[in-house]
Amino acid sequence: MKMKFGVPPSGGFSEDASATSTVSHARKASRDLKAPGGSRLKAELRSVFRGSFSHGIHPAENKQFTAGKAIRRLPFPERLVLPLSMHAGKPSVPLVRKGQEVVRGEPIARADGFVSVPLHAPASGVISEIRLMPTARGPRTLSLILDVYAGDPQEVGYGAPADVGALSPDEIVTAVQNTGLVGLGGAAFPTHVKMKVPEGSQIDTILINGCECEPFLTTDHRLMLEQAADLVEGTRILMRAMGAKRGIIATEDNKLDAVDAIRKVLKPNDTVSAMAVETKYPQGAEKMLIKSVLNREVPGGTFPSAVGVGVFNVATTAQMGQLMPMQRGVIERVVTVTGPGVQRPGNFMVPIGTPIRWLLETCGFSGSARHLIMGGPMMGGTVSSLDVPITKGCGGLLVLSEHQLTTEAQMRRYPCISCAACVKACPMHLNPCELGRLAYKGQYETMAESYHLNDCFECGSCSYVCPAAIPLVQYFRIAKSSNREKAAKAS
């Protein structure tokens, strides 16, 4: 979409401009947050010895807006929008009719097969409509509209205490499916599917991913600080379900306080441990983290289970630790609302289905910023409409300022000058330079055949560092989808 820029309005970003307009300043500010316990130098010295993957980038963290803000609950919005497909896999099947009353925590849709999850009512109220609604994913999907009862105490009415320790691994998997858990880090892939160990694989380590390498976002950081006990409990459940001998909770070394918080709830000689890895993007990518923590490489085209590792997100694990003993479903999640376009940024516990318009208004959205991102700035997607709801996989809402948009647009496109910045940045050690040149000429098949296009996981590091402003990762997405279409046509 083309847009014209006027003079950037003075409001909106002005009070935060000092923190964002100059990258170095922002980086400095975030460094101050890095090691609350010790000096910055000490933290940097320590990070020299931290495990890491090679390549990657160091974007300005910009976490200072919300890192210090504890998770807050907000009042319930009047109306929640619950798409039946907020996870990867088959959409859930509704269990309720239009006009039916539901109680907070009540299952309102069931899983359709193994690769699917149920949906629970995030609030007590009435199902006013079942219709197509826009979602962040793009196409309109069938959604349940829940009108929340104002003044209701909103007690969770469902679930019963259960002894998780007595369940067999298969029973745990089924129980997890019943909670409706999906990857809360963003992928929204049903968690129980990931917990099923593929035949022939042996899992020795459960890796809990608390890197949160995306700039701006702080949900995982806050979760680790505030829900350390749930997190460790979830890790133990995962270890039992997958037969792993140890669990490692890994985070970046700009969140050392989180490591301390987790260590406090661990037993001596615990099988679960917490550690820090280098702060670097995309440290939070599964494959990178496995390399950093365990120095294992996941072979191309396979999953972490191939090297004996199960990787789960911090938020997912914490939810699991919280929900499983009570046999409840996922009804809310922590969302970081941040960015220079927001007046009162923070970390909020919000019911699933909260429309982002409501959330933004609550946080003091100026209304002038047009760059709205669901997720982090590196991999998140822009939002096409403010009516889109918060789904299970959405951990952040980022509003970039007018100012950033204009600087971005002013960056002139040049042909590739082979500066190799992208080659140095690509965490998968691909050659984005060559890939970009091929993509420019539409040689998508060569890209896949000779240059490992399909190993690209679209972290965006190459686009981030490109001095010629070539939209590399965007090219690669087009190339991949073109190849997929071609393959689909051929078969």
Added chain:
Amino acid sequence: MSDADAMEIPPQPSALRLIATLGGIAVMSGLLVVSTVQLTAPRIAENRRVALERAVFSVLPGAVRRESYRVDETGVVQTEANANLYAGYDESGALIGYALEGAARGYQDVVRLLYGFDPETETVIGMTVLQSTETPGLGDKIIHDEAFHENFRLLDVSRPVEVVKAGEKTEPWQIDGISGATVSSQAVGEAIRRGAEQREAVLTFHRADRADPIDPTDRTEEGGTQ
């Protein structure tokens, strides 16, 4: 194209016919070539002789007649084929000197040259470049550059020649190089330096020749170059 053609042919002609055709063509071509060679041979020989004499006489100023020899490890023998040493005589039949070939690696390729050698004074008295692919405008000055060729009017070769920078020649065995074309100048010097052994053989031959009274050619003693 040939594949497709080959496949289209069903009747296979007999091998005899193939051989006969090829043989016939070979005979015809042989005839043509031989007759051309026969026809052109005298002209070519004449051309060669003229070219050779032109070169030999240019390095032996005053020479009008030559004799061809071959010099190698075994000594000097008189021969017309494979000659690489030429004796030049003036109108009175007096020996002017010997023309010798020299070669050395130049800038681009081998530089081949012919130089005149006066056995009495052990000096080079003339030089011409037979073959070179030196850089045009720079290295190829060794072919025509007057100042450079002045070096070879009288160059002492009784000791190893040296190539010095342009304008710095002080000794008779030194060659004033061409400025900017050091490699090419060096190559010429090297070619002459390398010929020392050959010249040694020539000197031996020359002295023996002189001493030998039964020389068939009508050469008189007073025709020396002293």
Added chain:
Amino acid sequence: MNPGSAPAIFLDAFLINNFVLAMFLGICPFLGVSGKVKTAGNMGMAVTFVMIVSSLCAFGINKLLVRYDLEFLRLICFIAVIASAVQLVEMTIKKFSPALFRALGIFLPLITTNCAILGLALFQTAREYSLVQSIAFSLGAGAGFSLALLLMAGLREKLDLADLPGVARGAALTLILAGMLSLAFMGFAGLGG
């Protein structure tokens, strides 16, 4: 280095007077088969191989011709010998190394009309090279041809992805590239002299 020594002859044909870039021999395959690095590599191998074989054959044939004073038949004999040598090489490879044959296959017949091969035979005869010198010469020529071909193929593959202006398409591009390579190779002049 002595100009007649085998290493000097090798170096001369390889870099200084590169067969393609300075002597202009084998220009047709140089322009025609330099589109892809892989094919260029195979072509280079095939040509080097045939060069060695035909250099040996030409050496022997020339000895015979000189002996019987039949120098004027040199050209006819050489071309016939090279054509049959290529055939022979083709059949031998086919028999003993089908993999190599598949790699070189289509290039072998083309080589017959490659003037680099005949040029090699003619030059080594004109320069009166000995057997060792001839082998060094053919190795150098083959290596030089392969090097030029590979460099050219690499450049052309890269430029396939460029936004070339209209005038620079096709043969003109290849020729300009060849000119540049030729310029760059001028740096080797006088090497080992």
Added chain:
Amino acid sequence: MSEPAVQLKTSPHLRDAHPVDKIMRHVVYALMPICLFSIYQFGLSVLALIICCTLVCVGTEDLFCRLNHRPSTAGDWSAVITGILLALILPPSFPLWMAAVASFVSIAVGKLFFGGLGFNVFNPALVGRAFAQAAFTVPITTWTPAMVQVRFKEFIPSTFTFPFASPPDLRPWMDGLPIDGFTGATPLALMKFDHIDTEAAELFVGTVAGSAGETSSLLILLCGCYLAFRKMLNWKIVASVLGSAALFSLVFWLKSPELYPTPLFTLTSGGLMLGAVFMATDMVSSPVTPLGIVLYGVLIGVVTVMIRLFGGLNEGVMYAILLANAATPLLNDLTQPRIYGATRKPRRKEAKA
């Protein structure tokens, strides 16, 4: 609240890179001290040379863009770099009309012919220089002494040679110079042909004869450090060029120190430093893969020393870099990085039939 017009974009939504024109501009900044030093050293003629080359380069770029009805790319500073670099690698006495021809060839043949910035396979400035070297063999090997007293008062006589005419012989002019003790021969030529060593300090500071901007190794290194510090220059290329050149010449120097120059001489003499810092590092024509970059540098270093020690020329940096440029696509191909999780090194796919 008014409804904001939401902009749809795909991730990543942030960027952090010096834009191309900024990188180019900083390279120009880094070249400025070298230009100033060479003007100080050789006088007005070099100033004229730099201006002439830069103007012709930028003009050519602009002209061809207009002819092709494309937006002019003359503003991206890359043509300016080419112009300045070309001027710096020409002899101070080089006639301006020849410099203009070389500049035109640099941009027209060396760059625009291949599609402009980003697609040139050779370093444009070196293309111009190589063309001039082959076309105007004598003027390009005519050196004038540095630090001539009259350098700020008069031009070197050959500077304003009439277009297409051959330049006058400079020897009378040089003989008439008020000072003696300075020589017009470059340290490399002195070393190669006369085995005369030049003081290391002189070489380092640059008070010797040579191309306009190649003499001061110290200054070039400092300017290079600035660029490397700003991450606008790949120090690995410079390191591998200089390292391999030093190592390679060390071997020969140890073998016979009386015949071959010291590694220090190799590094500080001629255009090696300028070539390594400003031309070998030209991003467009150098490889992108980590191993390829090192091999590329080693190729330049080794070929340079090879040509210097055993070739007919006394300087080989230009040819070495051009050759390495030509080998860049192959190096890139052969050194594809091993990707994360690959079980074996990636192999080139068979060429499509």
Added chain:
Amino acid sequence: MSKSEAITLQTFTQGLWKENPVFVMMLGLCPVLAVTNTAMNSLAMGVATTFVLVCSGFLVSLLRHVIPKQVRIASYIIIIATFVTMADYLIQAISLDLYQALGAFIQLIVVNCIILGRAEAYASKNGPLKAVVNGAGMGLGFTFALLCLGVVREVLGSGSLFGLQVMPDAFQPWSIFVLPPGAFFVLAFWLMLFAWIEERKRKGGKAA
């Protein structure tokens, strides 16, 4: 195809422009690049090639019904080699200097693809007269191309034409043009020029 087709002007002119062996078909480039450093060499090479083209075309056409297909290539090569050898000796007889300047490239006419190509594609399918006319046309086209290069290279590279100085004394020769890289550049230049002319013609034709 009727054998008795008349010899048209086109039979002759075909090789000059429309199917120019060098500029259009890109054949026989080795001599085009190698011997064109002077106009004289170019001319001599062109004449020699034309001689071989015409003679071999005539003979091949004459024998076209006699030679069996299986051995035709071998026969053609022998015929061509014969005429090349003849040309070789004739040039030696005419001028030794010229012979030395052209070097091995006279003998390399044998592998010039134009000649074998013409023998295979034209002479073996047409009558002797037509083959001769066509061969002469092709040869002239080839000579024209050689001269195009030779003239430019000699004038710019040496300041002379056919050995006579044409440029003023002060002229600075561009020696690159007599060096190998110059050959590539000049040929590329001519190719681009002709491509441009063709383009203009096509556009003009369309507009009309």
